Amino acid sequence: MRDLTPQIAVKLAEAAYEIKDKVGGVYESDALDLLSRDFDFNLSNNVVQGTSGSLMEHIFKHKTGFAVIGTGKKSGDYNGHTVIALRGTANKRDVVTDMHCGLSTSANNLPAHAGFNKTFNSIKPALEGYFTKNSSGPVHCVGHSLGGALAHLTANWLHSKQNGRPISLYTFGAPRVGYAGFADKTSNSLHRVFRCTHSADPIPLVPFWPFVHTEGEYTLNAAPNINAQAHRMAGNSPGYINTASSFKSFAAVNKRSEHWHKEQVRLDYEKRHQASFTSKWAHRLGAALITLLKDTGLLYEVQHMITGSLTFYDKVALLLTKIAHMPGNFAEQQKGMLGHMLVFAGKPGIVITDLSYKFIRWVLSVTLDKVAQVAGSAISLLK
Structure with a gap:
């Protein structure tokens, strides 16, 4: 062909x-x-x-x-x-x-x-x-x-x-x-x-x-x-x-x-300032989330998640809140991922002190909104 x-x-x-x-x-x-x-x-x-x-x-x-x-x-x-x-x-x-x-x-x-x-x-x-x-x-x-x-x-x-x-x-x-x-x-x-x-x-x-x-x-x-x-x-x-x-x-x-x-990506919170608003880090942060879900055995649940009254990322935040209370180093792994997300989203001065549902949902929102804002501008340019 x-x-x-x-x-x-x-x-x-x-x-x-x-x-x-x-x-x-x-x-x-x-x-x-x-x-x-x-x-x-x-x-x-x-x-x-x-x-x-x-x-x-x-x-x-x-x-x-x-x-x-x-x-x-x-x-x-x-x-x-x-x-x-x-x-x-x-x-x-x-x-x-x-x-x-x-x-x-x-x-x-x-x-x-x-x-x-x-x-x-x-x-x-x-x-x-x-x-x-x-x-x-x-x-x-x-x-x-x-x-x-x-x-x-x-x-x-x-x-x-x-x-x-x-x-x-x-x-x-x-x-x-x-x-x-x-x-x-x-x-x-x-x-x-x-x-x-x-x-x-x-x-x-x-x-x-x-x-x-x-x-x-x-x-x-x-x-x-x-x-x-x-x-x-x-x-x-x-x-x-x-x-x-x-x-x-x-x-x-x-x-x-x-x-x-x-790609397997696990991020160190102390190295969060290496992140930047680039396509490379957008990919790495996505891989970090998938790696965390895979490490905790929750990836299957996300992959088969169909949204209802809650938005998709409401449910993801609930799972991440659950991970924060799991035994082992998963909370630190999650903290590293969230810290890099904040730097990516242009909020490097925010220090993570808790992993509550409200805070995790906010970090996801500002990260998504950062990309969404530029994506919306890109769509507008097509007019």
């Missing part, structure tokens, strides 16, 4: 934003025009409408263009292939900035982010209509930002419905969609996964722990400091269109193969 090039994939991701609204009664896209050598896009019939994750849009059933489907031309390199490009919602209030998200069952029968699932379910009927009639040949699912999350869910859904059909996933600056089991099942079931990031992009860091990414990360730009500008598609700061288009193939992109969430 021939892979898309980084340039084609990022152009498709760009085009998904351009078909949000009709102009003069028709959909238009300059990005799709540039891809016309390889693909046919019937904008009269193959634009999929959906409803965004915001509550008001669902209440009023406000539908806009969410995805565009193309077919490979017989004369091109992708004869017999199908491409589907999906966009995210350019709204700061969107679910990606809600760190206290719920879960719902996804197409691969594992829990995933409820907000992403809700939006995906609004476009699924149209996808079913198309792919029931077009059930052969490789499929490439593409998206930037929240569109990457929807592409992820679309690829999983297609695999569950049309098992054996080669399906590849291409995302740019996409958030995390599910827990470790969900990510691993995606990595093992799809033909190829090209998860592209800028190291400074805050959106791939959310939702926070224990949501994780699929295996493998194609790093298009390695600047370490978290910066809302790094999430943008256009421009040179660094701009996904700019960075992706500089590579002729994904084989030329630096690929990080390790699983961050499988």
